[in-house]
Amino acid sequence: MSLLLVIILAALSWLAFHDWQLPNALRYRPFQGRVWRSSFPSASRKDIREFLSVFGAAFSFGDSEKLHLRPDDQVLGVVRAARSARWMPDASDIEPLARALRERYGLRLDEVWHDGLTLGGLFQRVQQARGKSAV
Numbered sequence: 001m002s003l004l005l006v007i008i009l010a011a012l013s014w015l016a017f018h019d020w021q022l023p024n025a026l027r028y029r030p031f032q033g034r035v036w037r038s039s040f041p042s043a044s045r046k047d048i049r050e051f052l053s054v055f056g057a058a059f060s061f062g063d064s065e066k067l068h069l070r071p072d073d074q075v076l077g078v079v080r081a082a083r084s085a086r087w088m089p090d091a092s093d094i095e096p097l098a099r100a101l102r103e104r105y106g107l108r109l110d111e112v113w114h115d116g117l118t119l120g121g122l123f124q125r126v127q128q129a130r131g132k133s134a135v
Contacts, residue, residue, distance in 0.1 A: 031067040039071045039120055043127060051123050054104050058097035071120025078119070105129050 036048045049066075056066030059082045069078065079093050098109035101122075107129040112122070 029068045032070045054100050058100045073119050075117045
């Protein structure tokens with residue numbers, strides 16, 4: 001009986017650990033800060049990091065993991081990769097991001113959403129909502 005309990009706890013621990021990290025394809029990239037800075041030269045590092053923190057927190061990414069995301073990553077692709085257990089993400093997967101963007105920046109995700117929306121495109125909309133130039 002105790003062996004079964006140990007196996008169940010180990011399996012749950014493994015699932016919890018892997019669910020709270022970026023998917024492998026994104027996790028092993030080098031940091032992408034230089035790509036963000038070259039894509040948005042007038043945006044401050046603080047603005048970029050803040051945006052990535054808001055985005056990462058919506059999907060429970062760790063603080064350093066958010067720096068692996070690129071401006072040309074599609075939001076839906078990152079969501080799919082983060083929720084790889086399901087084939088197609090639904091509204092409940094994107095709702096934490098929508099809520100975070102609305103609370104932090106006053107941006108309504110449903111007004112800017114399209115299936116090809118990239119992180120860079122979303123960052124640009126966030127900067128516009130804040131009255132700042134992103135490019």
